[in-house]
Amino acid sequence: MTDNTQYLENQIDELKEQGLFNNIRVIDSPMDAHVVIDGRKLINLCANNYLGLANHPRLKEAAKKAIDEYGIGPGAVRTIAGTLSLHEKLEERLAQFKGAESVVTLQSGFTANLATVPAVVGRGDVIFSDELNHASIIDACRLSRAQVVRYNHNDPADLRRAIAETTEYNRRLIVTDGVFSMDGDIAPLPALVEIAQEHGILLMVDDAHGEGVLGRGGRGIVDHFDLHGQVDIEIGTMSKAFGVVGGIVAGKQPIIDWIKQRGRPFLFSSAMTVPDVAACLEAVDMLENSDELVQKLWSNGKFFQTELQKLGFDTGDSATPIVPVMLGEAEVAQAFSKELFKEGVFAMAIGFPTVPKGKARIRVMNSAVHSTNDLEEALSIFETVGKRLNLI
Numbered sequence: 001m002t003d004n005t006q007y008l009e010n011q012i013d014e015l016k017e018q019g020l021f022n023n024i025r026v027i028d029s030p031m032d033a034h035v036v037i038d039g040r041k042l043i044n045l046c047a048n049n050y051l052g053l054a055n056h057p058r059l060k061e062a063a064k065k066a067i068d069e070y071g072i073g074p075g076a077v078r079t080i081a082g083t084l085s086l087h088e089k090l091e092e093r094l095a096q097f098k099g100a101e102s103v104v105t106l107q108s109g110f111t112a113n114l115a116t117v118p119a120v121v122g123r124g125d126v127i128f129s130d131e132l133n134h135a136s137i138i139d140a141c142r143l144s145r146a147q148v149v150r151y152n153h154n155d156p157a158d159l160r161r162a163i164a165e166t167t168e169y170n171r172r173l174i175v176t177d178g179v180f181s182m183d184g185d186i187a188p189l190p191a192l193v194e195i196a197q198e199h200g201i202l203l204m205v206d207d208a209h210g211e212g213v214l215g216r217g218g219r220g221i222v223d224h225f226d227l228h229g230q231v232d233i234e235i236g237t238m239s240k241a242f243g244v245v246g247g248i249v250a251g252k253q254p255i256i257d258w259i260k261q262r263g264r265p266f267l268f269s270s271a272m273t274v275p276d277v278a279a280c281l282e283a284v285d286m287l288e289n290s291d292e293l294v295q296k297l298w299s300n301g302k303f304f305q306t307e308l309q310k311l312g313f314d315t316g317d318s319a320t321p322i323v324p325v326m327l328g329e330a331e332v333a334q335a336f337s338k339e340l341f342k343e344g345v346f347a348m349a350i351g352f353p354t355v356p357k358g359k360a361r362i363r364v365m366n367s368a369v370h371s372t373n374d375l376e377e378a379l380s381i382f383e384t385v386g387k388r389l390n391l392i
């Protein structure tokens, strides 16, 4: 008898030999400043839970109340079973919050990209895509069947070159991450807007790591650069700073209307669940009423980055609360992460192919939930491990 999954086992063994197999840690506590793993409490520097909303009492309360009123599940896709008033309310509130004409929510940021790109461009069209764009953008571009032309990372001059060299097209789209999550750098959106307007090209930014982080009170990258009305499509997620789960497409009314007609994850996959929507509504409420959490996030990020630099670590070029600690070879970053774990810090090593060879790192995700004490404790552990491994 042939074993038709043997080839997968072989591939898994290969990953293990190369040290590239993902061992997924099991967390026995809420996602918060600390997490419990294997019965030990560790300082959590891994989560995208920027504002600490994943375990916030107000979001939990809102979710519970909504369950009592509306139940749990949406029942079917929105075009078939109708849409809950809660979803509409969240979309209106998000549009207001972000200063966008209209918003549609999806199940996740990933599906927001999959719903959007193939809906707005197709065969015969061209997409100009930053070479470091997120996997969900890459997949969305492939699904669209449009030609994809990559341009050098955050390089408007190279984008201009790519546009000039591409003469065969029907419609055109420029797409970029807002914040690049491995380095924490920000897309040069004003320059991209200028180029898009000059050539009459649609412009789309995926602001997954900027939602709740950049802009006034976390209103995102478009607000950060004060480019309201000038970016055609803004993708967002509620799984990072919002601490819940869910995708956002914000933009001009016809784009949102069209995604509700032709976006396949909108048409063929059910909507966000009731507790998710209610928790996200509460998050919007909190952000509209106070920028305290966003301020705390940024001051924590700055503090951690500055102190790591003082200790002699290379923290790259981050312009956001994401702090990469550049360590070079993947083995070094792996060893560093293991030592941190032993000492009480949960921070992941990131290596090839997520980042280029020789640019392995520990990525520190700062959050508004960490106290100064937590950060000082983590820094002292970074110092201990850095010295132990002869890196500082």
Ligand SMILES: *Cc1c(COP(=O)(O)O)cnc(C)c1O
Residues within 6 Å of the ligand: 108, 109, 110, 111, 134, 136, 137, 177, 178, 181, 206, 207, 208, 209, 237, 238, 239, 245, 246, 247
């Ligand atoms: C995380 C991320 C996503 C996926 O968001 P989910 O809501 O987790 O599916 C999409 N795009 C970018 C740029 C991201 O960083």
